[in-house]
Amino acid sequence: MTHRTQALIVGALVMVPAVARAGNGLEPRTPVVWPEDTACLTVVDRVQEVMLHMNYGIPFEDIDVTVDEVADSRRHQFFAFCRDHSREEFLPIWVTWKDVDAAAAKELVDPLAVDDEDVLETSTVWKDCWFRISPDDARRPITFAEAMKGVDWDTSGLPTGAYIVQGYTWEPWVNIYSQRPGVIHVVEGPDLAAVGPAAAISTKLDYTFAEDPFVVEGCARALPGSTLSGYWAKTGGDPLEWVPFVEGVPLAGESFLLPFLPPPEASGQTVTLRVDVVDPMQRTFSAYPINLLTILPGSAEGTTTGCNPEASFIGDPCDTGGDASTGGHGPSSSGSGGSSNGADASSGGASASTGPDLGSEPSGCSCDADPASATFAWAGIVVVGLRRRRRAT
Numbered sequence: 001m002t003h004r005t006q007a008l009i010v011g012a013l014v015m016v017p018a019v020a021r022a023g024n025g026l027e028p029r030t031p032v033v034w035p036e037d038t039a040c041l042t043v044v045d046r047v048q049e050v051m052l053h054m055n056y057g058i059p060f061e062d063i064d065v066t067v068d069e070v071a072d073s074r075r076h077q078f079f080a081f082c083r084d085h086s087r088e089e090f091l092p093i094w095v096t097w098k099d100v101d102a103a104a105a106k107e108l109v110d111p112l113a114v115d116d117e118d119v120l121e122t123s124t125v126w127k128d129c130w131f132r133i134s135p136d137d138a139r140r141p142i143t144f145a146e147a148m149k150g151v152d153w154d155t156s157g158l159p160t161g162a163y164i165v166q167g168y169t170w171e172p173w174v175n176i177y178s179q180r181p182g183v184i185h186v187v188e189g190p191d192l193a194a195v196g197p198a199a200a201i202s203t204k205l206d207y208t209f210a211e212d213p214f215v216v217e218g219c220a221r222a223l224p225g226s227t228l229s230g231y232w233a234k235t236g237g238d239p240l241e242w243v244p245f246v247e248g249v250p251l252a253g254e255s256f257l258l259p260f261l262p263p264p265e266a267s268g269q270t271v272t273l274r275v276d277v278v279d280p281m282q283r284t285f286s287a288y289p290i291n292l293l294t295i296l297p298g299s300a301e302g303t304t305t306g307c308n309p310e311a312s313f314i315g316d317p318c319d320t321g322g323d324a325s326t327g328g329h330g331p332s333s334s335g336s337g338g339s340s341n342g343a344d345a346s347s348g349g350a351s352a353s354t355g356p357d358l359g360s361e362p363s364g365c366s367c368d369a370d371p372a373s374a375t376f377a378w379a380g381i382v383v384v385g386l387r388r389r390r391r392a393t
Helices: 003-015 097-105 144-148 371-376 378-386
Strands: 041-045 051-054 075-081 130-132 151-154 161-170 176-179 183-187 198-201 207-209 214-221 227-234 243-250 255-260 270-278 284-287 293-296
Touching: 041 214, 075 151, 161 198, 183 198, 198 270, 198 284, 214 270, 214 284, 227 255, 243 255, 255 270
Parallel strands: 041 183, 207 293
Antiparallel strands: 051 151, 075 130, 075 161, 161 176, 161 183, 198 214, 214 255, 227 243, 227 270, 270 284, 270 293
């Protein structure tokens, strides 16, 4: 465990209210692990097929519920959202007030400290934008056998459009999300004028160097004549101050590469990125990378900046999985994937029997957890929770 990880855990412990210190308080929340080769763009044409099968895995089984947890704790559930979101925006960690009451009965949370915006069913920000893929009363045990089944999504009752899928780990009070890579475009027939655009950013690298161009890679599906614009913003802004780095780039095909040369004021900062696709009918979809991006000073060539394990940057530039030709510091070259009709284009990747490297450093917003960040995914939620207003009566 790094000093940074220890500091986060100790700091969070100081802030956690006594009511939330259950026996499982510091245990990692077990995320849904999506296959690494999940397609950037998946098309579900309901003229052909309304069901979509999605594969997922788990890093380990997690079924040992302690007596101070809710009875159905340590379960997975799946949701679809009508828009993407920045890692700076927290998804509501509760699904219903019934869930809040169940956690309160076990003294895991003070219900008076939970705001309406913390609960999906009363959130005004996400009103009419979230949909259950699996029901609340059928949350899945976190076992290899359950994960091997995958999840089937019936899209027949949905409005057409673009959707982002989230795996949800129910283990209050620290419930977390695991975002499925890519975007799902639910359509009815080939006429793109009948549906708004869809887009996703597939670049996963969470750091770059201030003097080096960074390539934002992704996919988009929209009417001919659509354009792309890219934006960056320093984290911590409320609201975020989006600054364009490229505007009005014609969308050609179903993939894109947008160069981002960090401006001087971004050096040493952690930033968030956004790509908007706008079609000729002025319909817009905004895509965000799964990770935040740390801008390290200097260049990848001839510098050791960022290779100090004690450095206070997000991510570990010394362990990039890069090859010798780039020194392990080049921008991500992950493919944008292809599209599929009525079926999940991905297979393999993280399976139900194997998980990701849990020893890697965490990155991005703790609300959308990867397996490495699950150990202290709740640290950010604690800070936000302390600022919440009481539920309106």
